[in-house]
Amino acid sequence: MSTQTTPLNATHRESGAKMVDFAGWDMPIHYGSQLKEHETVRADAGMFDVSHMTVIDVAGEDATAYLQKLIANDVARLGFDGKALYSGMLNEAGGVIDDLIVYRVDTWGYRVVVNAATRDKDLAWMQQVASSFKVELQERAELAMIAVQGPNSIAKACKVIHEEWESTVKALKPFQGIALQGGWFIARTGYTGEDGLEIMLPADEAALFWKALAHAGIAPIGLAARDTLRLEAGMNLYGHDMNESISPLSAGMGWTIAWEPADRDFIGRKALEAQKAAGVAQVQVGLVFEGKGVLREGMRVVTENGDGVITSGTFSPTLKQSIAIARIPAGSSGQVSVDVRGKLEPARIVKMPFVRNGKAVFA
């Protein structure tokens, strides 16, 4: 398969981005220093090209019933137009096919955003489940997506969006979006633990809008800082913190499962109920490192109840120490050890997130 590019590819190269392959896409990993980019998002405003992500609109008279079958969270909880929900899309065994955001959009139904790396299998699965519902799925590959994140990001972005949209955008509640004219969609969501917007817009308008955002003082941020930001925010990354063989109950996603109403038979429900009845053996925790080095994905975690594994690890630019997301035997608390290339080093179990709105918040 040839490498895919977003509508902003040339813009990134002009900005001196270091480009890498990400799930078949040629994407910016950083524009010089991932640490500086991280700090910019925590303290001011940064923007990310997330056009590689897959946007799928769901329409049709069964749209609600379909999504209530397809995902573990319940779209009936979306109380008003534009409201967003985070959910896992599970297989029958209760494994996570992908995680996603779904927005209620009263004009046509729902908008679903899934990961780029899982696009093909997600679409195939969604089509398969759709065959028993009156729904139409439409991939919106013609849309670009730009996330602006950071304490000053909304104010700065509002200087360059259409004037008549400004008050609407400023009035958006967290986890609410709105479909606007000309194919634009703006939502107050993100993947950094900071306030901000995710903006979907026609691909041919993306480069000009990106440059306008830059002119408004929003710095470009690469995928490397996106990863440290989401990890500090305690947010999962698909394929690392969870996958098809890992239960959402072992991946910190219990809160995304809508058990009520009890008769909503979403895919994976029976398997999850059986797991719950039997007792969940492994749980997700945050780790703050107190040893030497940096925690990395795949490292063994030694607890009093047996071994676990680090699913995402990094150096936290905000905390100036290493942090990780780990999956460990249930019932562990306090201190654990991590096998850092043959040496057992101390780490402490904490409740995530590590950082929210620029401040350390873990306990």
Add this chain to the structure above:
Amino acid sequence: MSKAPAELKYVETHEWLRLEADGSVTIGITDHAQELLGDVVYVELPAVGSVLAKDAQAGVVESVKAASDVYAPIAGEVVAINDELVGAPETVNADPYGAAWFFRIKPADASVLDGLMSADDYLGQIGA
């Protein structure tokens, strides 16, 4: 574009070496190495007085994204380490051939440097 000063020697594992007037050899990692690593956040150095074999692990350098071992390109006793680097690992990105030296080795025989790569050889090898 990676830099490699002409007065230094280089090895395949991306360390540079400089022969000092007192016969000791200063060792660090190259500009190319720090570029590959990205922002460096952690450095571990050998103990002064330890005796290292050629190609033995001498330290660790970790960036936000990756961990990498630092090797002793020549055998000898460690006579000095750059303690300041441990507290300011970002120096590796800012000044890889200057303030970010890692450690100094006293080789049994300074002629061991003769067989190592020149700057041109090294730049050729990394395709710069």
